[in-house]
Amino acid sequence: MNPNQRPKHTGTVYLVGSGPGALDLMTVRATRLIGEADVIVHDHLIADGVLELARSDAQTICVGKRASNHTVPQDELNRLLVRLAREGKMVVRLKGGDPFIFGRGGEEIETLVDCGIPFEVVPGVTAAAGCAAYAGIPLTHRDHAQTVSFATGHLKDGSVDLDWQALARPRQTSVFYMGIGGIGEICRQMMAHGLPGTHPAAVVQNGSTVRQRVVTADLATLPDKVKEAGISSPALIIVGTVVSLHRKLAWYAPILDTENRNALA
Numbered sequence: 001m002n003p004n005q006r007p008k009h010t011g012t013v014y015l016v017g018s019g020p021g022a023l024d025l026m027t028v029r030a031t032r033l034i035g036e037a038d039v040i041v042h043d044h045l046i047a048d049g050v051l052e053l054a055r056s057d058a059q060t061i062c063v064g065k066r067a068s069n070h071t072v073p074q075d076e077l078n079r080l081l082v083r084l085a086r087e088g089k090m091v092v093r094l095k096g097g098d099p100f101i102f103g104r105g106g107e108e109i110e111t112l113v114d115c116g117i118p119f120e121v122v123p124g125v126t127a128a129a130g131c132a133a134y135a136g137i138p139l140t141h142r143d144h145a146q147t148v149s150f151a152t153g154h155l156k157d158g159s160v161d162l163d164w165q166a167l168a169r170p171r172q173t174s175v176f177y178m179g180i181g182g183i184g185e186i187c188r189q190m191m192a193h194g195l196p197g198t199h200p201a202a203v204v205q206n207g208s209t210v211r212q213r214v215v216t217a218d219l220a221t222l223p224d225k226v227k228e229a230g231i232s233s234p235a236l237i238i239v240g241t242v243v244s245l246h247r248k249l250a251w252y253a254p255i256l257d258t259e260n261r262n263a264l265a
């Protein structure tokens with residue numbers, strides 16, 4: 001860039017969470033920033049219709065990542081954010097859910113810090129909170145779970161390297177993000193570390209959206225049930241006795257899952 005054309009101000013990067021999927025679960029702050037941004041750099045997995053809130057002259061760049069298809073390497077993405085801010089742009093880096101929960105938000109703002117780029121972080125409703133609410137599965141409950149753990153179920157070389165002892169504790173809810181590919185291994189490990197095969201477990205696909213599907217089972221049968229139902233990503237696995245509350249507390253049924261259908265019959 002010609003030094004005479006260099007902008008006087010460095011732009012700010014807003015690292016924004018777009019929530020679990022339903023547009024109206026996005027924060028007011030996120031909605032406002034999206035409507036003001038010069039550039040929106042977004043993931044594949046963001047709330048439906050969110051880009052329609054952008055200015056008509058805003059630039060949108062998809063750097064989407066599907067499980068095994070990393071379109072833009074992380075360091076290239078970090079450099080892109082720095083370049084756009086140095087051009088004086090107001091940049092919204094839009095992510096699904098919350099930017100600091102399995103969102104690599106930390107990595108992206110570390111680069112901004114190193115390069116002296118001003119930034120702000122806008123939290124969002126993380127998938128666990130969104131799916132739990134819309135599936136009628138409270139993550140904590142005085143009679144069931146006093147702690148809740150969020151883990152990544154992403155497979156590395158066919159296995160999931162986690163502290164299974166901690167995740168399989170009784171009176172706890174464990175939530176696995178990115179776990180559908182590894183669901184067999186996850187359920188096996190939870191049983192190998194002390195939970196019975198009858199321990200309740202559920203999968204919520206596309207939680208909070210009109211495409212939401214919920215499958216409830218137990219650790220022994222969940223992988224087969226999920227396969228039979230044809231569940232695919234994005235989906236969350238919830239393990240804990242709180243899952244048994246779904247039958248009574250489910251209130252959202254855009255596409256009726258088997259259990260809701262039976263309950264309503």
Ligand code: SAH
Nearest residue numbers: 097098103126127177178206207234235236
């Ligand atoms: N930062 C995001 C998580 C990104 S990791 C957040 O806070 O929610 C991506 C994973 O999130 C997906 O593989 C899936 O496990 C989960 N996920 C995101 N949105 C979801 C949805 N609407 N329903 C079910 N799972 C979802």
